Amino acid sequence: VIHSPHLLRKLQQLQALTDDDVDAIRRLPVRIVNYGPRSTIVAERDQPGQCGIVMSGFACRAKTAANGRRHIVSFHVPGDLPDLQSLFLKIMDHELFALSACTMGFVPHEDLGALVHERPRILDAFWRETLVDASIYREWIVNSHRPAAEALAHLVCEVSRRLQAVGIATEPALPFPVTQVDLADALGLTTVHINRVLKILREDNILQMRRQEIVILDAARLAAFAGFDDLYLHQLR
Amino acid sequence: VIHSPHLLRKLQQLQALTDDDVDAIRRLPVRIVNYGPRSTIVAERDQPGQCGIVMSGFACRAKTAANGRRHIVSFHVPGDLPDLQSLFLKIMDHELFALSACTMGFVPHEDLGALVHERPRILDAFWRETLVDASIYREWIVNSHRPAAEALAHLVCEVSRRLQAVGIATEPALPFPVTQVDLADALGLTTVHINRVLKILREDNILQMRRQEIVILDAARLAAFAGFDDLYLHQLR
DNA sequence: CGCCGGGTTGATCTTTGTCAAGCTCAGTGG
DNA sequence: CCACTGAGCTTGACAAAGATCAACCCGGCG
Secondary structure (H helix, E strand, O other): OOOOHHHHHHHHHHOOOOHHHHHHHHOOOOEEEEEOOOEEEEOOOOOOOEEEEEEEOOEEEEEEOOOOOEEEEEEEOOOOOOOHHHHOOOOOOOEEEEOOOEEEEEEEHHHHHHHHHHOHHHHHHHHHHHHHHHHHHHHHHHHHOOOHHHHHHHHHHHHHHHHHHOOOOOOOEEEOOOOHHHHHHHHOOOHHHHHHHHHHHHHOOOEEEOOOEEEEOOHHHHHHHHOOOHHHHOOOO | OOOOHHHHHHHHHHOOOOHHHHHHHHOOOOEEEEEOOOEEEEOOOOOOOEEEEEEEOOEEEEEEOOOOOEEEEEEEOOOOOOOHHHHOOOOOOOEEEEOOOEEEEEEEHHHHHHHHHHOHHHHHHHHHHHHHHHHHHHHHHHHHOOOHHHHHHHHHHHHHHHHHHOOOOOOOEEEOOOOHHHHHHHHOOOHHHHHHHHHHHHHOOOEEEEOOEEEEOOHHHHHHHHOOOHHHHOOOO
């Protein structure tokens, strides 16, 4: 039985569900698995027979290019369904990776497939979830073309907004257990450059990154500097 | 009535459809609209009540950043459903743009919604279409982090593969009606640099771009240079 | 104690951007 | 028929962003 307030909260933001729908989701058979920090949850080219829900912790999706370089293409917070796509795309074109210690709930494809074919509202919510995902990818393409400091600022704005949407954190301090190497992999830069950019943002009193968290010192200036517009997150509020 | 062999060919590659399914798609009410080259089909922040099918011509999706710079986030060829997402995400976070003269077929959201709720296989095919879209976005994020020449080569590999999948073209010459400005907008570079990179690829006898087409001179070397792996296109073959 | 992952910094090199000019060619109007 | 125009392409000289290489620091842990 699934107990993920974050998931339900998010789905309700995407599509109004009835109590019946919520019950149906709660009744899904789920297998709970714990992952240590910095471990692979699903590998590239795997053919999983189940979809994962992030119950707690932070995960990311990463692709490895032909030259061996690792590219993080998205971050995932509790309540996310980071490989819902595996329901239809049978072979993983990327890996799913636990950034921090992470609890995942796995639901077999058959059960999810049956659920969406029986419950139109849940279908809508899940499909919409994957479409918001795609919208975030679009924004990341744009973000990859921004100068390093703006790109980093934009990423922080996004993570902050998404954490607030599932009720995990409020500014100024956000949990975000990533290393500078991870940030470099996500933005396509080197750790050296990430480090310098962080220094600039810190000295400008815009934001600060500590061990496992971000501290936003000036949210307004951060958003303005990043050119952040939250339309692409399609949060209904 | 829809008459798009490219669409049907592509959907069949994603998910086996019955004759009934195909008939249901053919019976969809469709409004045909022609667009001139370099014209907007759906604007950013619009709230369309219909989804478009590219019947002929080339289109793209583009986002405009806060600083005014335009970013192309995907290219679309005949048979594509470039704004299927508008079925669920009611406000456009990007624009849909005709690169060449373009014929679009528009189907009202109600009819599409009814179709996918009635026909599980069509639901699967359409959902899968949007998931392949998302997979392509992931690869574009990676591609944005490649050096300019490799990124351009990779883009050409992708367009070539997708055109072949819908039966529009075979190597070596592919129709691709884009300017160097468009390529710059798609790769996050300047036209000056695109021009220099094209010169290098031309002088290396890898590929050549003419008025409205690409000529691939050495497909094997092109793919190797780009580090191209077609897994992410999820073509079933 | 020593190691190691992660962070920090400087010097230098490479890739890409900026600015500016000139070219080509298809379409237009005289 | 030809000159004019303008969009798109090409090239050079120079500047800036980011990468590379090489140290060194710090704190946790075997």
